[in-house]
Amino acid sequence: MKNSIIFLLLLIPIIGKSQDGIKPIIDVHLHGYTEQSYFVAPSGDGTLSPPSFDEFKSQIESMMKKYNIVKAVNSGGVYDASMNDKIIPGIEVYGKPSVDTVQFEKLVQEGKIKVFGEVGAQYVGLTLSDPIYEPYLRICEQYQIPVALHTGGGPPGVAYREAPKFRLSLGDPLLIEDVIIKYPKLKIYIMHAGGNYYENTLTLMHNYEHVYSDLGILLWEEGMVSVWTEDFLRKAKKANLLDRIMYGSDPMVWPHAIEKSIQQLDSYEFLTEEDKRNIFYYNAVEFLNLKE
Template identity: 35%
Template sequence: MAAPLAAQEESRPEAPPPIIDVHFHATLESSSLGDPICPNPQQFLALDPRDAPGGFFGWSQEDCSPRLYPAPPGEYLSTLVAEMERLNVTAVVFGDPESVRAYQQAAPDRMIAGTTFTSEPDTDKAAELRRLEDLFTDGGFKVMGEIGLQYQGLSPSDPSVDEYFALAERLDIPVAIHMGTGGSGRANVLMPTFRASLGDPLLLEDLLARHPNLRVQIMHAGYPMIDNLLALLQANAYVHVDIAGLIWSYPIEEVNRYIERIVDAGFGDRVMFGTDQVAWPGLMAHSISIIQNAEYLSPQQKRDILYNNAARFLRIGSEVDN
């Protein structure tokens, strides 16, 4: 005999505290099947140019537990949504509008839409600005990102893209800008316009001076340029950082040192959780556990990083989760 409904309700496990992932990608199903990976590898490999470039990643291939696996073909998005439900995660999802809407349809209450501009030299800028304004005013999009100017050899303060940031400021839309490392050891081969120097957080200063009300999310926390990052955060209170990508793709000791340095400098209310999710559904639980197990963070600091800071930055609610 089935238990009474009230007893069934009481027996259901309580949902975990809410989490916001501010850096998520609407990866197409056909391109979401990456290789298994070991998160937080201990070495970034040297290469010899005489050798074939091989795979994209330069991180060492290690044995680990847990190893992260891609979802079976055709099951990536459904597996991802199930993990989001289990972990109580809401995510800011970046991509082209069609892909982002597919993610929203799969989990309407857990996806916050983000998209960015095209800045190729032959872009019809007026048309691109109209397209973006429509998406942000009538299309339900909430964040401008991921803005990957560093991969194009451009500073975020470059005048050629300033109109897009002016639009975001006028519409009160936060912008998420890739800053920090990239290229996976093969930038010179696969992406010759990428410049590590253009990940310097201080390159945002001219942009912020021109657009003083712009809310900026520095993706990857500008790793590894910690001193310049701290200088920028002290000078500009509207700037936040996400720890996506960084949190799982570098040695765990280095990850913890970098986050701890930001928090110890007094900027614990600027750090936002993120994964840079692209292929491995288990990446969410692994990345969350790094914050939850960080001994240098107080319980309140953990909740701020996992939820409160992003909720405030994105203006998605007035409730603070303790």
């Protein structure tokens, strides 16, 4: 990894130039919406989302400019054309994918899908090991398309509302070990670092070197989640696994979460500047094959 970092330092002018002295960031966990799917609601910290879809897009773009986010993996919805050069297109998946395998492979070949996910199988009572995902995973392995998997928890009480089949137990990353073994060249990143199962995430990363994770909502949600985040990062550092952890904001409809998550990661004094640079940028460059 050290040799890769030295090599990549030479490529900053190609991948993303420093903006007003702010070093580039790659966000591997962004969500887009449409006029129909966008909603206004308070976040966990009480901040209300922007009053309109257009204002939401504007605020997201402003945050990305402010913090020099040069690339972002986006699943679902759309952003304005001004964001095209920054967006790495994913496909939001809950249950069976919205396109069949023929369409999926065509979209992959055309570069319109570069990440399979976010896969929120947990919300419909499934895991990535369910047979409905097998043909898609084969295509992903063949074309080196990363899989972004939701893990951990969800909004409190979500099983009583829009996701009656949601279960916390389905968010355990160990449940996808069969997938990891069956597709040894498949690139997977565990979103939210496994949440409450973060130690299982570390176990998977220790045993399978092609498994990465992102931090997602762990960086800006409050309460117990913040305890998991610091412990996860401390243990990852001790286990020499920080080189496979990536920054992801997962702001959903709350653009302020981007700023909050960046500031939170930057506040951990036990992480060196090199540690933070790797998480904010270089680990994602390596994982997403952005070297060229």
